[in-house]
Amino acid sequence: MSHCNKKMLSFFLTTKCNLCCRYCYNVEERNRIQEQTISFEIAKAAVDWYFENNVSRHIRFYGPGEPTQEFEMMKEITAYAKRHPNGGNRVTVEIQTNGVFTKEVREWALENINIMWMSFDGMKDIQDYYRPLNPKFSAVFNGQTSAEVLESNVKWLIEHKKSRELMVGARVTINKMNVNKQIDTINYFFELGIRYVWTDPLFCSVGNKPVCDETSKLDECYFGIENYVKNYIDAYKYSKEKGVFWGSFFAVNFDGESDYHCRCCTPLSAPHITVDGYISACDMVLLGANPYYMKPFVVGKWNSMNKSFDLYSDKIITLNNRRSTVMQHCEHCSAKMNCGGYCLGETVNETGSLYGNNKAKCDAIIRLYKEIGKCEPYDYLHP
Ligand code: SF4
Ligand code: SF4
Ligand code: SF4
Secondary structure (H helix, E strand, O other): OOHHHOOOEEEEOEOOOOEOOOOOOOHHHHHOOOOOEOOHHHHHHHHHHHHHHOOOOEEEEEOOOOHHHHHHHHHHHHHHHHOOOOOHHHOEEEEEEOOOOOHHHHHHHHHHOOEEEEEOOOOHHHHHHHOOEOHHHOOOOOOOOHHHHHHHHHHHHHHHHOOOOOEEEEEEEEOOOOOOOHHHHHHHHHHHOOOEEEEEEOOOOOOOOOHHHOOOHHHHOOOOHHHHHHHHHHHHHHHHHHOOEEEEHHHOOOOOOOOOOOHHHOHHHOOEEOOOOEEEOOOOOOOOOOOHHHHHHEEEEEEOOOOEEEEOHHHHHHHHOOOOOOOHHHOOOOOHHHHOOOOHHHHHHHHOOOOOOOHHHHHHHHHHHHHOOOOOOOOOOOO
């Protein structure tokens, strides 16, 4: 099952965040505007529209900030979807969270969430270095560090989940500090009870110019891609013995064939509703009003007069047409049907073009494909 089969309705819930991550992927975008949260009117309309036109009943909460910072809104949207007359009884809920939330949130999550991906960079020193708590929130967490709160929440959820359909996994950003510690990271997560981990090599943040026109950003997102691949292969083998799933963002399609990379190519079956009322095709395009060079991914907008979503069909068709089978640089690639032309968001962020090519990433994917190759369907698709 390749990654483009992940069908769901995502809510980019709020720009508020309680951490100050060193490499926050969207801090420039969030700093340009005042704090915003999705409106319940638009969220409800999105649920009605999505359920009317899709079989999937999977909903998901994600950035641009930390979704649990708008806990009441998340609860309201979840309750609305779950009691929806059109298949609400089949609703499943996923969240990508920084994991730094209160006891009240985790008690609700235990009963309401099915898939929880924690953005978690591994051992405490690494987590606290890259993802420190915003000091404004220190009192809320009794002076604990982000790693201490996260550890406590992970352990509590895993200990209490019992027979509930809840998976608590980690989504690790690979950086300079953990790239050579992948086996140690597996052992650390194993001790906490985590059995599913996706590793995502650090990518450059989204700004108002693509990275090719702002090359100073390359230092900020350097982690050593060859080192990552080499260590990943060792860690992957080790993880199999340990009974832990250790996935790579470069291998999200190794479990199935498609010339699409991901849901971004079919945005109407996996739309993302932004805080400012747009439909985005991609996790990297979190605000619709000023997407700069990321505008190919803004595929619709809430129309407050008609109370419906306007869709930009030309952009949707352009994304539909972005396939590895039509891209020149993919023509002779052995991984063509198990890569799908790589992440569209990162490609545009780096090269300014949907059809751009990042050779270092292609080399990494091809090497992983040769060494690891195709695999059985993943239990939990990459977030
Ligand atoms: S938790 Fe996410 S949104 Fe918040 S600072 Fe970190 S990367 Fe940015
Ligand atoms: S960030 Fe990449 S993998 Fe994720 S939705 Fe966007 S294009 Fe797809
Ligand atoms: S690895 Fe590169 S060349 Fe091969 S299919 Fe993916 S994007 Fe295309």
